[in-house]
Amino acid sequence: xxxxxxSATQPLHDxxxxxxxxxxxxxxxxxxxxxxxxxxxxxxxxxxGSMALLADGFHMATHAGALGxxxxxxxxxxxxxxxxxxxxxxxxxxxxxAFASAVILGIFSVGIAFESILRLVDPVRVDFASAxxxxxxxxxxxxxxxxxLMAGHHHGHDHDHAHGHSHGHDNNxxxxxxxxxxxxxxxxLAIAALLAGRYLGLGWMDPAMGIVGALVIARWSWGxxxxxxxxxxxxxxxxLAAELRSRIAAIDGLRVADLHVWRVGPxxxxxxxxxxxxxxxxxxxxxxxxxxxIAHLTIAVR
Numbered sequence: 001x002x003x004x005x006x007s008a009t010q011p012l013h014d015x016x017x018x019x020x021x022x023x024x025x026x027x028x029x030x031x032x033x034x035x036x037x038x039x040x041x042x043x044x045x046x047x048x049g050s051m052a053l054l055a056d057g058f059h060m061a062t063h064a065g066a067l068g069x070x071x072x073x074x075x076x077x078x079x080x081x082x083x084x085x086x087x088x089x090x091x092x093x094x095x096x097x098a099f100a101s102a103v104i105l106g107i108f109s110v111g112i113a114f115e116s117i118l119r120l121v122d123p124v125r126v127d128f129a130s131a132x133x134x135x136x137x138x139x140x141x142x143x144x145x146x147x148x149l150m151a152g153h154h155h156g157h158d159h160d161h162a163h164g165h166s167h168g169h170d171n172n173x174x175x176x177x178x179x180x181x182x183x184x185x186x187x188x189l190a191i192a193a194l195l196a197g198r199y200l201g202l203g204w205m206d207p208a209m210g211i212v213g214a215l216v217i218a219r220w221s222w223g224x225x226x227x228x229x230x231x232x233x234x235x236x237x238x239x240l241a242a243e244l245r246s247r248i249a250a251i252d253g254l255r256v257a258d259l260h261v262w263r264v265g266p267x268x269x270x271x272x273x274x275x276x277x278x279x280x281x282x283x284x285x286x287x288x289x290x291x292x293x294i295a296h297l298t299i300a301v302r
């Protein structure tokens with residue numbers, strides 16, 4: 001059996017995304033904005049008695065915590081990107097952080113739903129006018145935060161298309177981006193509930209929207225948890241695996257004996273390819289040509 005291993009298309013095992021530093025800076029700005037608004041919404045929620053506003057404020061609290069973890073993850077990943085303890089670099093640190101934030105959000109969604117149900121059973125007086133004003137300010141912060149993160153999120157898509165693929169997501173930024181969108185939605189629900197209570201006398205709408213907001217958070221949390229868990233467990237990249245199999249099939253005398261393709265960073269994949277045939281590993285690599293997002297390839301021929 002002859003084997004060879006590629007020197008990755010990036011130096012050493014540095015599989016951080018191309019916009020790593022930019023995304024880290026955007027995240028820090030959003031952390032600051034969110035932390036300020038979070039304190040204001042929670043204080044106003046207790047002061048006005050609005051459950052919808054409290055739900056939005058505590059959601060912002062989890063959002064600020066998750067974004068803080070994301071900012072730390074960017075720093076840690078960059079600082080240790082060449083650390084030999086990490087066999088394939090630190091490209092998945094952001095996915096680990098995103099998974100943790102998804103779990104935390106799921107727990108908080110249960111708490112918000114429970115408190116909202118208690119408010120439905122035992123209503124409290126709500127200062128609708130003041131609560132609405134604070135909720136509008138919260139929505140404005142959400143919109144600004146989304147615009148800050150949107151540039152980095154779209155940059156990732158543009159980078160994917162420029163390299164002929166569409167699966168290089170930075171889940172650390174993605175978790176922040178979709179969290180901001182979910183936060184904006186809960187702000188909209190809070191505003192709708194407060195207006196209904198003030199002008200239509202539908203006071204029950206406030207805790208009801210708290211429940212709706214909790215369900216939105218829970219669904220977002222589950223989606224991110226599912227996606228990041230797949231990456232952390234080295235789920236096979238089916239599209240790239242199929243492409244590699246197709247390329248090998250086009251080479252006379254070669255057959256795939258074993259193949260593993262998995263994600264090691266936002267824009268990088270690693271692969272272990274074992275083939276049967278008369279060519280050497282170096283010849284197989286040459287015949288495969290451009291490997292696109294596969295930054296680390298090990299080939300074995302038997």
